[in-house]
Structure formats: structure tokens, C-alpha cells
Amino acid sequence: MTPGTTHPLVAAYLEELDGLLAGIEPRERADVMLGVREHLDGALGATGGTDQEVREALAELGPPQLVANEAYAGRQPATAATPGPTPVMARSWVPVVVAVLTAVALLMAVFIVSSMGSVVSSSSSSSSDANGVITQEQTSEVLAGSPLIGSLAALMTTLPLWATVAVLVGVSPLWVRREKVIAILLIPAAALLLGLLPQVGWWLIGANGVYGGAWAALILVLLGGGAILTRSTRKAAARVHHPAA
Amino acid sequence: MVPAEETILTNLRRGALEFCVLAMLTDEELYGLDIARRLTVDGLLMSSEGTLYPLLTRLRTAGLVTTTWQQSVEGPPRRYYALTPDGRDSLAAFTRTWPAFRDAVDHALDRRDLP
Known part of the structure; x- marks a missing residue:
């Protein structure tokens, strides 16, 4: 070169x-x-x-x-x-399937983490009521463990979808290398974000920070993830070669 | 330039530009950058140099030009493009057809301008 x-x-x-x-x-x-x-x-x-x-x-x-x-x-x-013959992995169904699977996985991650998140907040408030003095230690312990468990649960549940997306995007010539990395990391990043932001909120602000963090994560994943997914899908779809178009 | 004009030019170039390239190669062999620079001089025949390369690939695939690597004084070897006999025939056919086509378009446009 x-x-x-x-x-x-x-x-x-x-x-x-x-x-x-x-x-x-x-x-x-x-x-x-x-x-x-x-x-x-x-x-x-x-x-x-x-x-x-x-x-x-x-x-x-x-x-x-x-x-x-x-x-x-x-x-x-x-x-x-x-x-x-258009290469199988360069056909128009590939970006569509990837978009649908990713969207479903993101929604599943949101659902799983948020349902576990509500358990977290209720258990933390009840423990503070019941145990009085040793509240802080217990609540922080509960909050430290659960959000990441939520992330983990989301990762495990979306694993089949994520694996399919990773294989399709990895093999298909419709995405360039940088876009492949982003498209493949989107689902795990969203799961981690959903679990970690409430935790960060807790560290920074306390109980209200948990809700703030959870909402921020939700908005980031739905809007940001949605925007990234839309752009990635559009780009890939534009590269599908239509002989007749 | 307004988008409409650029679109019209894009469509017009599609039929004619490859013959302009063939014509440039009638008397001499040229390398890609040289052809690109000559075609973009007025921005009419070509506005983006990069679009030349798919066109040259097309001409080569169709057997209208051939390429040879030649040493250059300043840098790495260059691929020079030359007309093949088929390319010469193709250019001759276009050269015969073009004036009549051009006149017909002019004529059609002139008539539209009449009251």
C-alpha cells in the first residue's frame, strides 16, 4: 500500500x-x-x-x-x-429480519429489566420501613445486586435473538465493518444500560436517582437505540442490489 | 446548480459519456486520473471524478478498452487505458448516430419554443 x-x-x-x-x-x-x-x-x-x-x-x-x-x-x-444471483446474505430480507429481531430484543430487554426494577424499588422501600437502623446497608445491597441481575436476565433472554442478529450482520456484506460492530453491540449495550443507569442514579442522587436513571435508560434505549437501528437498517437496505430498480 | 439540472445531466451523461472517454483514447493512451481531470474541467461531462471508475470498469468488461501497467517517473506504476478494435467500432457507430440525434433533439426543443 x-x-x-x-x-x-x-x-x-x-x-x-x-x-x-x-x-x-x-x-x-x-x-x-x-x-x-x-x-x-x-x-x-x-x-x-x-x-x-x-x-x-x-x-x-x-x-x-x-x-x-x-x-x-x-x-x-x-x-x-x-x-x-444476488448473494443470499445481500438480499433485501436480511436488513428487515435484523431490524425486527433487534427491535423485539430491545423491547424484551426493556420489559424484563423494568419488571425486575419495580421489584427492586418496592423491596428496598419495604426493607427500609421494616429494619429501621440498618436500612442503608440493606438497600444499597439490594440495589447493587438487582439491576445487574436485570441486565443479565435481559441478556440471557435475548441471547437467541442477539445471536441470530450477530450472525446475520456479521456475515452479510450489506454492513461495513464499523456498522457491523454497532449493530451487533446494540442489544447487549441496551441491556447493560437499562441495568446500570438506575444504579448510577442511586449512587449519585439516591432513591429518586433510581427512577431518574431508569427513565433515562428507557428513553435512551427506545429513542437512541431506535434511531441507531433505523439508520443502520436504512443504510443496509440501500445497499441491496435491485436489478430492476 | 438546482437538483433538477443535475438529474437531467446525470441521465444525459449515461448515454454519451462513455463515448467521450472512448474518443479521448482515439490517439493516445491515458491513465485514470488524467481522464478524470480532463472530463471534470467544465463540470458538464462529469461532476464527480469517482464516477469515472465504474464507467471504465464497464468499458473494460465490455471489451471496448484494455489496460496496461506502465512505469511512471513520479510514483507507482499506472494503468493506461487504450481502445480495442471493438472500442473503435463502437465509437465510430456513436459518431455516426450522434449528429442526427442531437439535431432531432434541438429540432424538437425549437418547435416547442414557437408560438
């Missing part, structure tokens, strides 16, 4: 483009990638160029999506004549 293609921005550009070209034949994909790589080597020279020069060179190349569109647009007549 020459200096021109080792710049992080260049590497990111090439990786994104390569991901977008997942639907075309490997030899053509390699040829396009070689052309673009060579172009950047030539444009940036032996020194690799400054950050500014790299940005300009990439801007002149245009967005990876535009380059990929051209690659697919040119293939349409050929694919229409000889409909080549």
Missing part, C-alpha cells in the same frame, strides 16, 4: 465505497476499487498529501454513494439480460 491510501479519511472512504459495492460482481468491484485507489495515489502524490489535500481529493471524487450508483446504473442492462 502506498502513502496515498493510508490516510484515515482515505481508508474510511475506500471502506465505505467497498461496502456500497457489495452487490456487484467481485471482479468488477475490485476493478472499481483499484481505479479509485490508484486515482487517490496519483492525486495525493508519493507523500500522501496534507489533511486539506486529502479532503479536496475526496471531495473531487464525490460521495461514495454517487460512485456506487454509477456502478449499479451501468450494470442494469447486463443484469436484466443475465440475472446473476
